[in-house]
Amino acid sequence: MRAEASYDAVVVGAGPNGLAAGITIAREGYRVIVVEGKDTIGGGTRTSELTLPGFWHDVCSAVHPTGVASPFFRSLPLEKYGLEWLHPDIPLAHTLDDGGAVILDRSVEVTAEGLGADAVSYRKLMLPLVSDWGKLCSEVMGPLRIPRHPWSLARFGLRALRSTRGLAGSRFRGERARALIAGMGAHSILPLEARGSAAVGLVMCITGHAVGWPLARGGSQRIAEALAAYLRSLGGEIVTGEYVESIDDLPEARAVLLDMTPRQFAAMAPRLQAKLRRKLLQYRYGPGVFKVDWALDGAIPWKAPECGGAGTVHVGGTLEEVSASEAAVWRGEHPTRPFVLVAQQSVVDQSRAPAGKHTALGYCHVPNGSSVDMTDRIEAQVERFAPGFRDRILARWSMSAVDMERYNPNYVGGDIAGGVHDLKHLFAHLPLGRSPYSTPLRDVYLCSASTPPGAGVHGMCGYHAARVALRQVL
Numbered sequence: 001m002r003a004e005a006s007y008d009a010v011v012v013g014a015g016p017n018g019l020a021a022g023i024t025i026a027r028e029g030y031r032v033i034v035v036e037g038k039d040t041i042g043g044g045t046r047t048s049e050l051t052l053p054g055f056w057h058d059v060c061s062a063v064h065p066t067g068v069a070s071p072f073f074r075s076l077p078l079e080k081y082g083l084e085w086l087h088p089d090i091p092l093a094h095t096l097d098d099g100g101a102v103i104l105d106r107s108v109e110v111t112a113e114g115l116g117a118d119a120v121s122y123r124k125l126m127l128p129l130v131s132d133w134g135k136l137c138s139e140v141m142g143p144l145r146i147p148r149h150p151w152s153l154a155r156f157g158l159r160a161l162r163s164t165r166g167l168a169g170s171r172f173r174g175e176r177a178r179a180l181i182a183g184m185g186a187h188s189i190l191p192l193e194a195r196g197s198a199a200v201g202l203v204m205c206i207t208g209h210a211v212g213w214p215l216a217r218g219g220s221q222r223i224a225e226a227l228a229a230y231l232r233s234l235g236g237e238i239v240t241g242e243y244v245e246s247i248d249d250l251p252e253a254r255a256v257l258l259d260m261t262p263r264q265f266a267a268m269a270p271r272l273q274a275k276l277r278r279k280l281l282q283y284r285y286g287p288g289v290f291k292v293d294w295a296l297d298g299a300i301p302w303k304a305p306e307c308g309g310a311g312t313v314h315v316g317g318t319l320e321e322v323s324a325s326e327a328a329v330w331r332g333e334h335p336t337r338p339f340v341l342v343a344q345q346s347v348v349d350q351s352r353a354p355a356g357k358h359t360a361l362g363y364c365h366v367p368n369g370s371s372v373d374m375t376d377r378i379e380a381q382v383e384r385f386a387p388g389f390r391d392r393i394l395a396r397w398s399m400s401a402v403d404m405e406r407y408n409p410n411y412v413g414g415d416i417a418g419g420v421h422d423l424k425h426l427f428a429h430l431p432l433g434r435s436p437y438s439t440p441l442r443d444v445y446l447c448s449a450s451t452p453p454g455a456g457v458h459g460m461c462g463y464h465a466a467r468v469a470l471r472q473v474l
Contacts, residue, residue, distance in 0.1 A: 006252035007031045008474060009466075012244050013259025013410075013448070015043020019227040020072055020459030021257045021447045024466035026234035030474060033251060034236065037243035041228050043259065043408065044416070045457055047219025051295035051395035054354045058220045060408070060416065062343040062361060063312050065091075065207035066456035067223065068214050069137060072463040076230055083226035084217040088311030088348040091213035093304065094183045095315050095385040101304035102176040104184075104208045111209070118177035125171055126205060129156060133210040140203060141460045143436050143452040160199035161423070164192040167201070168319055175318055181205075182322040183314035186339050189286050189365060189417050191330050192323040196423040213311055217349055223457060246270055247444060255443055255469040259462065261285075261410050261418050261450045269441065276440050283450070286421075287329045288401025288414020290374040291363035295394040299358050300344065302386045311348055315340040315362070315381050329365045334372050338364035340381045357394070368413035370401040410448060418449030437465035438472075445469050 008030035011022045018034055019041070026032045040046065044060040051057065067073055068085050092104040105111045108126050112119040129136070135149035136156055147153040159167060164185025168178040185192050185201035207213070216222045228238055246268050247256055258265055266272065266280035299308060307313050316322045316339035325339040346358040353359045362378045375398045383389045399407065401414025410418065436452050437445045447465035449455045 007033050008253060009255040009257060009469065010035060010250045010253040011257045011259065011447070012247075012250070013043060014041035014224070014228070014238060014240070015259050015410075016045055016223060016227060016457050016459045017447050017449065017462035018043070018257070018259030019224065019231055020462030021259070021466040022236050022462075023076070023227065023231050023234065024072075024463050025255070025470060025474065026231060026236040028470060028474070032231070032236040034231070034238045035242050035244055035250070036238065036240045039241045041238060041240060042221055042224040043410070045220040045224045047221035050293050050397035055295040055357065055359050055395075056219050056352045057293040057359055057361065057397065058343070058345065061220055061457050062345060063213050063215055064220070064223070064457050065204065065211065065213045066141070066458040069141070069207050069211045070458035070460055071138060071141060072459045076227075078223075078226040078230065081226040081229040083222055085214040086217050086348045087212045087214045088344075089309035090306060091208040091310070092312045092314065093307040093310035094180050095302070095304060095307065095313065095317065096176065096179060097317050099303040101302075101306045102180045103306050103310065104180065104205065106209060106212055108209050115172075115177045115180075116174050118172045118174045121171050122177060125159070126209065129202065129206050130209045132156070133206055136206070140199075141453045141458065142464055156202065160202055161196055162198045163195050164188070164197040164201050165319070165323055167198040178319040179317065179322070182319040183316060183339070186314075186316075186322055186326055186365075188421065190420070190422055191327050192319075193327070194422055200421075215311060215343075215345055215349055218351055219345075220457070227459070244268060253443075255445065255473050257445045257447045257462070257465055257469060259410070259448045260446070261412055261448055262446070263412055264409055265439065265446060269439075269444070271441060273440070284420040285368055285412045285415040286417060286419065287365045288368050288370055288404060288411070289363045289416055290366045290370070290372070290378070290401060290414075291361060291399045291404070292375050292378050293361045293397040294359065295353070295396070296358040296360060297392045297394050298356070299347070300342075300360060300382065300386050301388045301392070304385070307386075309347065311344060313342040313344065315342055315385055326365060329367055332367045334366055334370065334374065334377075335364070336377065337381060338374060338377055340364050340378050342382065366401050366414065368401065368415060370414065373398065373400065417455035421454045435468050437468045443473050
C-alpha cells in the first residue's frame with residue numbers, strides 16, 4: 001500500500017488482537033494506523049447473514065468467556081461504544097446418552113449437585129480455583145514470567161499441567177463429571193491424553209463460574225466495532241481493503257505489529273535470513289475445524305431440557321467417546337462420531353433471527369487442511385441427542401478447514417487456535433527473538449493468537465505485544 005504520512009506504529013490485521021495493539025499504543029499518545037486486508041474489520045469476530053435474510057450468524061467465534069474475563073477489555077469503556085454481553089441461563093450443557101445432560105452453572109454448588117457422588121470432589125477442585133480467579137486471571141492471560149501470585153498459580157499449575165484424561169480419571173469416578181471435564185479439555189484442541197490439555201479445560205470451567213460464557217448482543221462483530229470505535233476516539237486510523245504483501249510496503253513507522261501467524265510473517269518479510277525463514281515455516285499448526293451454521297424453524301429439540309437454556313452445548317457423550325474423537329483427528333482421521341460444540345445464539349439474543357426462529361452453529365475438529373464435508377456427521381450427532389433436529393433446519397452454511405483458511409489466512413489449515421498450544425509451546429513459544437512477541441526484525445512484533453496467552457477473543461496478545469513495543473522502540 002502507499003501512504004502519504006508516517007506513523008509511530010502500524011498494525012496489520014483488524015481482528016481483536018490487532019485492534020487491542022493499536023489501542024494500547026494510541027492510549028500512550030502515539031499515532032497509530034491499523035491496516036486490514038478485508039473490506040470489513042473483525043478477524044475472527046465477524047457476523048453475517050450466512051443462510052437466510054434476517055438470520056445473523058457468527059462467522060467464526062460466537063461465545064466469549066475469555067472476552068468478558070479479559071483484563072484488557074475490562075479496562076476499556078466498550079459498553080459506551082455498543083458492546084453488551086448477554087448471559088444465557090446456563091453457560092454450558094453436556095449431552096449424555098441417558099437422555100439427560102450435565103451442566104456447568106454459574107454456581108459451583110449447583111454444578112456439583114448434578115454430579116452425584118462426585119459433588120464433593122468437584123467442590124474441592126473448583127472452589128479454590130474460582131476463589132483465586134482474580135489473581136489467576138492476570139497470570140494465565142499473559143506470557144510465562146515470574147508470577148505475581150505464586151501460590152495461586154502453583155495451585156492451578158499442579159492440576160493444569162496434567163492431561164485432561166488424567167485429571168478426570170483421578171478426581172472423579174462417575175460418568176457425568178468425567179464427561180464434563182472431557183468436553184472442557186477438548187477446547188485445547190489437543191488429545192485428551194496430552195499433558196497440559198487440562199489447563200484449557202480448567203480455565204473454561206473457572207471462567208464459567210467466575211464470569212460466565214456470554215455472547216455479544218447482535219453478534220461477535222459488535223466486539224470489533226466497539227474496539228474500532230474506541231481506537232478512533234483516541235485518534236487511531238483504520239484502513240480496510242488493503243492487503244499487505246510485504247512489510248516493506250507499509251507506511252513508515254517506528255514499530256510494526258502483525259496480527260498474523262509465523263507462516264504469514266515469513267511470507268511478507270523479505271529482510272529475513274533464509275535460516276530464520278525456515279524456522280518460521282516449521283512452526284506447528286494443529287487440527288482444523290469444520291463448521292456448520294443453521295437457520296432453524298424453532299429451537300433445537302434436545303432430549304435434555306437443560307440444553308434448551310444453555311448458550312453452549314457439548315455434544316459427545318462420555319469421556320471415552322470425546323477422547324476417541326479427538327485422538328482420531330490427531331491420527332489424520334475424520335471421526336464417525338465427532339465431538340461437536342454447538343452454540344445457540346438466539347436462545348439469549350432474539351435479535352439473531354426473525355420472531356419464532358433460531359440460529360445455531362456446530363463445529364468439530366478435523367485434520368489440518370481437511371476438505372472433507374462433515375455436515376452429515378455433525379448433524380447426526382445433534383440428531384442423536386435432539387431427535388427431530390433436522391426437520392427444523394431451514395438453511396445451512398458449511399465451512400471446511402480449507403474454507404476457514406481461505407476466509408482468514410491466520411487459520412492455517414483451518415487451525416483457529418494459531419498453532420499447537422501444548423507444553424512445548426508454553427515453554428518455548430516462538431523461535432523468534434527476545435520475547436514471545438519479538439521477531440528477528442527489531443521493529444516488528446507478532447500480536448496474534450500464536451503468541452501468549454493464545455487463542456480466544458480477549459485482545460491480550462495484542463495488548464502484551466504492544467507493551468513490549470512501547471518499551472523497546474517507542
